[in-house]
Amino acid sequence: MTDSATTPPSQPMAVLPGGEVTENGPMLAADGRPLKHSLNRALRREKLRAFLLISPLLVFILVAFVAPIAEMLFRSVENQIVSETLPRTVAALREDQNLPEAAPGEPVYEALYTDLFIAAEYKSHTRLGSRLNYESTGLSSLFRGTGRDVGRFDTDIYTDQFVEAAPALEDPVAWSNWMADDEIREALPFTADAWDAWVTLTVEANEDDPLEEDVEDFVYTALYRDFANGASPSGFPDVDVSNFESVSIKALFEESDEDWVDPDVWQVIKTYSPNYTDGYFLNSVDMMNGPGGEAEWRPESEQIYLKLFWRTMWMSMAITFSCILLGYPIAFLLSTLPLRTANVLMILVLLPFWTSLLVRTSAWKVLLQQQGVINDTLVWLGLVDDLNRLQLINNATGTVIAMTHILLPFMILPLYSVMKTIPPSYMRAAKSMGANDWTAFWRVWFPLSVPGIGAGSILAFILSIGYYITPEIVGGTSGVFISNRIAYHISSSLNWGLAAALGTILLALVLTLYWVYDRIVGIDNVKLGG
Amino acid sequence: MAGLPPYASTGQKVWHYSYLVICAAIFFFLIAPILIIIPLSFNAENFFTFTPEMLALDPEGYSTKHYRDFFTNPDWQVPLWNSLKIAPVATFLSVALGTLAAIGLSQPHVPFRRAIMAILISPMIVPLIISAAGMYFFYSRIGLQGTYWGVVLAHAALGIPFVIITVTATLVGFDRSLTRAAANLGAGPVRTFFKVQMPLILPGVVSGGLFAFITSFDEVVVVLFVGSAGQKTLPWQMFTGLREQISPTILAAATVLISISVVLLVTLEVLRRRSERLRGMSPG
Numbered sequence: 001m002t003d004s005a006t007t008p009p010s011q012p013m014a015v016l017p018g019g020e021v022t023e024n025g026p027m028l029a030a031d032g033r034p035l036k037h038s039l040n041r042a043l044r045r046e047k048l049r050a051f052l053l054i055s056p057l058l059v060f061i062l063v064a065f066v067a068p069i070a071e072m073l074f075r076s077v078e079n080q081i082v083s084e085t086l087p088r089t090v091a092a093l094r095e096d097q098n099l100p101e102a103a104p105g106e107p108v109y110e111a112l113y114t115d116l117f118i119a120a121e122y123k124s125h126t127r128l129g130s131r132l133n134y135e136s137t138g139l140s141s142l143f144r145g146t147g148r149d150v151g152r153f154d155t156d157i158y159t160d161q162f163v164e165a166a167p168a169l170e171d172p173v174a175w176s177n178w179m180a181d182d183e184i185r186e187a188l189p190f191t192a193d194a195w196d197a198w199v200t201l202t203v204e205a206n207e208d209d210p211l212e213e214d215v216e217d218f219v220y221t222a223l224y225r226d227f228a229n230g231a232s233p234s235g236f237p238d239v240d241v242s243n244f245e246s247v248s249i250k251a252l253f254e255e256s257d258e259d260w261v262d263p264d265v266w267q268v269i270k271t272y273s274p275n276y277t278d279g280y281f282l283n284s285v286d287m288m289n290g291p292g293g294e295a296e297w298r299p300e301s302e303q304i305y306l307k308l309f310w311r312t313m314w315m316s317m318a319i320t321f322s323c324i325l326l327g328y329p330i331a332f333l334l335s336t337l338p339l340r341t342a343n344v345l346m347i348l349v350l351l352p353f354w355t356s357l358l359v360r361t362s363a364w365k366v367l368l369q370q371q372g373v374i375n376d377t378l379v380w381l382g383l384v385d386d387l388n389r390l391q392l393i394n395n396a397t398g399t400v401i402a403m404t405h406i407l408l409p410f411m412i413l414p415l416y417s418v419m420k421t422i423p424p425s426y427m428r429a430a431k432s433m434g435a436n437d438w439t440a441f442w443r444v445w446f447p448l449s450v451p452g453i454g455a456g457s458i459l460a461f462i463l464s465i466g467y468y469i470t471p472e473i474v475g476g477t478s479g480v481f482i483s484n485r486i487a488y489h490i491s492s493s494l495n496w497g498l499a500a501a502l503g504t505i506l507l508a509l510v511l512t513l514y515w516v517y518d519r520i521v522g523i524d525n526v527k528l529g530g
Numbered sequence: 531m532a533g534l535p536p537y538a539s540t541g542q543k544v545w546h547y548s549y550l551v552i553c554a555a556i557f558f559f560l561i562a563p564i565l566i567i568i569p570l571s572f573n574a575e576n577f578f579t580f581t582p583e584m585l586a587l588d589p590e591g592y593s594t595k596h597y598r599d600f601f602t603n604p605d606w607q608v609p610l611w612n613s614l615k616i617a618p619v620a621t622f623l624s625v626a627l628g629t630l631a632a633i634g635l636s637q638p639h640v641p642f643r644r645a646i647m648a649i650l651i652s653p654m655i656v657p658l659i660i661s662a663a664g665m666y667f668f669y670s671r672i673g674l675q676g677t678y679w680g681v682v683l684a685h686a687a688l689g690i691p692f693v694i695i696t697v698t699a700t701l702v703g704f705d706r707s708l709t710r711a712a713a714n715l716g717a718g719p720v721r722t723f724f725k726v727q728m729p730l731i732l733p734g735v736v737s738g739g740l741f742a743f744i745t746s747f748d749e750v751v752v753v754l755f756v757g758s759a760g761q762k763t764l765p766w767q768m769f770t771g772l773r774e775q776i777s778p779t780i781l782a783a784a785t786v787l788i789s790i791s792v793v794l795l796v797t798l799e800v801l802r803r804r805s806e807r808l809r810g811m812s813p814g
Contacts, residue, residue, distance in 0.1 A: 047640065050634045050635070052634070053633055054634035056630060056631070057628060057650065058646060060623075060627055060690075061652075061690065062649075064683045064684065066649065068661070068664030068667065068669070070664075071668040072660065072664035072667055329549065329553055345557070351561065351792070354744070354791040354794055356784070356787045357748055358768040358769060359788060359791075360563065362768060367566065369578060369579075376580070405563060408559075466656075467657075468658060468659045483657065490666060491755070500667070503664075507657070510655065510656065514655050
């Protein structure tokens with residue numbers, strides 16, 4: 001900046017005498033184009049070539065890796081199953097005024113009848129039941145049981161009465177002609193909707209021709225609803241339904257299972273009817289959507305995830321800390337020994353690093369058993385009584401020991417590469433100025449090695465909080481991590497939404513730590529195997 | 531630490547030797563669990579500890595029956611072959627795509643270099659269980675779950691960061707005037723790549739490939755979710771064995787895997803030395 005203050009900014013074009021710029025124009029490249037354009041073009045081409053080299057891999061990673069992660073994030077909030085399986089019920093619930101004090105009115109049950117009848121044919125009601133069961137226990141059996149009953153509801157009285165009043169109503173061909181008429185469809189909205197659903201169902205699920213099948217009861221029930229609402233379309237058989245024997249659909253549902261008139265059940269269905277939900281995330285932190293729709297804590301006995309997250313964190317910290325404790329002396333030794341000796345000793349660090357994870361985990365499973373080598377040795381040495389062998393496996397101790405062994409190389413390698421850069425003369429200088437060994441180490445060496453501790457700790461911590469295999473095998477029940485719970489929800493309980501939400505939280509945690517690691521160390525400085 | 535000066539006090543001597551003992555103990559902790567597997571795998575009994583016969587070095591106490599089981603029992607042979615069918619293909623994919631991309635990334639003007647790098651490295655950062663969950667959901671949607679190619683693609687994705695890191699590290703020391711010289715002498719880009727660039731970056735490519743291979747060969751979480759019984763790999767079989775009925779054959783399998791790691795470690799060390807020598811000779 002001092003330069004620009006003393007000398008005026010140079011403007012070669014303007015100060016050149018004789019107007020050379022206007023005479024010769026801008027500088028030209030060999031092919032006659034302006035040099036600037038030519039350079040720009042070369043730069044563009046270079047960028048394009050680099051991009052072409054990268055793009056196959058980028059596309060591959062986006063499809064094979066990034067898309068799956070995005071799918072998981074999406075699944076943690078996705079909740080289309082309720083509105084897809086019970087579209088009419090969800091729409092009717094939106095109009096309903098009774099909730100949350102009382103069970104909803106008859107229209108909701110009429111809509112549910114149609115929805116559940118169709119869902120039972122597709123067998124999708126059981127999946128919906130399992131989904132809602134995550135939020136309120138008992139809903140799975142409710143849907144399963146009523147799904148069996150719904151085909152046998154006493155709504156055939158409508159069918160019989162309509163057919164008796166107008167025999168043409170029994171003919172599916174006549175029906176299909178009426179339902180092709182827009183005016184009739186407009187006058188009989190519920191009937192048209194039920195008819196369309198029945199046609200789709202017959203073709204898709206049963207693979208029959210709707211023109212040859214008997215029209216199902218729920219279509220006549222919808223027709224009764226339309227007529228009862230006062231519809232009288234022209235071109236459609238006019239039936240007087242005022243004398244019809246009628247039946248309450250609500251009562252039929254109550255007869256099938258009295259939980260159907262429980263407002264709490266309906267509140268759950270209503271709460272989870274939107275396409276997206278925060279329910280899985282609330283569940284991940286031991287909360288849930290209360291009856292009023294606002295988040296509240298789960299009962300004490302159901303609170304497990306926060307404890308599990310907390311345990312994952314503190315055990316990872318314990319593992320990281322043991323890694324520092326064991327890794328620091330080794331890294332210090334390796335960095336102060338002559339290179340040739342250090343390289344030989346380095347093999348002792350790299351061999352575990354390269355050995356299969358399963359091998360190391362098997363080794364610990366074998367060693368830590370109550371009848372294993374460690375307990376045998378301790379008994380032989382007389383340190384432990386034969387009857388009181390140490391419980392070293394299937395608890396937190398087992399996980400910490402095995403994981404420390406597995407992650408120790410990840411601590412030693414970054415520590416070593418940082419310590420290598422500390423000139424040994426610093427320690428000698430400190431000592432020559434009167435520092436004793438400890439002061440020289442503590443005041444000079446240690447502060448210089450802190451970046452290595454930081455890098456190694458974050459690396460070990462990141463790796464540790466996402467670990468699955470080792471805790472699963474040596475952790476028992478008290479030494480498992482959040483990852484094990486995620487795996488359980490994917491493969492055993494099949495609550496994928498909750499697994500996705502737990503995974504998303506863990507991912508956010510890891511990415512934050514990774515960001516910190518990138519700030520401190522930089523990804524480009526990740527070194528593999530020394 | 532390279533030895534004590536002659537004027538060291540008694541305290542310093544005591545501290546020095548106890549420090550060495552501590553270090554030896556830590557090295558023991560690192561290496562002993564792996565080494566102890568090897569003699570245990572020759573146990574004549576179905577125990578996971580040393581029998582009195584073994585401790586007395588009685589030949590009766592040792593046998594190769596667990597190895598015979600490992601090499602004849604289809605429970606182990608089928609997974610072994612599955613692993614050998616999956617890992618090389620996944621490695622080939624990672625190396626081919628990864629090397630090209632690393633060369634692209636090392637060009638001087640790459641837009642969004644940091645962002646691209648972060649995306650390509652991400653499979654190494656994201657915890658395996660999360661990758662496995664995502665791949666399970668996504669691959670079942672597109673029909674790849676439970677297929678050979680699903681597992682290969684997943685493993686290739688996991689191996690790519692290693693290839694990218696090792697190859698870009700080699701390319702940092704690459705003298706770009708060599709490719710220009712080759713072009714000047716009339717070689718096309720393809721010929722330049724295979725005759726000039728490839729031989730020089732080969733150590734990086736091979737060690738990246740070894741990392742990718744071991745990643746796939748040793749991987750169990752993703753294959754548990756993305757694979758089905760037909761793609762059961764060796765680590766999967768070991769995992770099932772450890773979780774359900776643990777059989778001593780697992781120790782034989784572990785010893786075989788340890789031998790493979792030793793071979794890989796030696797190969798990498800040789801490659802590293804060669805790479806250093808080559809770079810020492812190159813004018814850059």
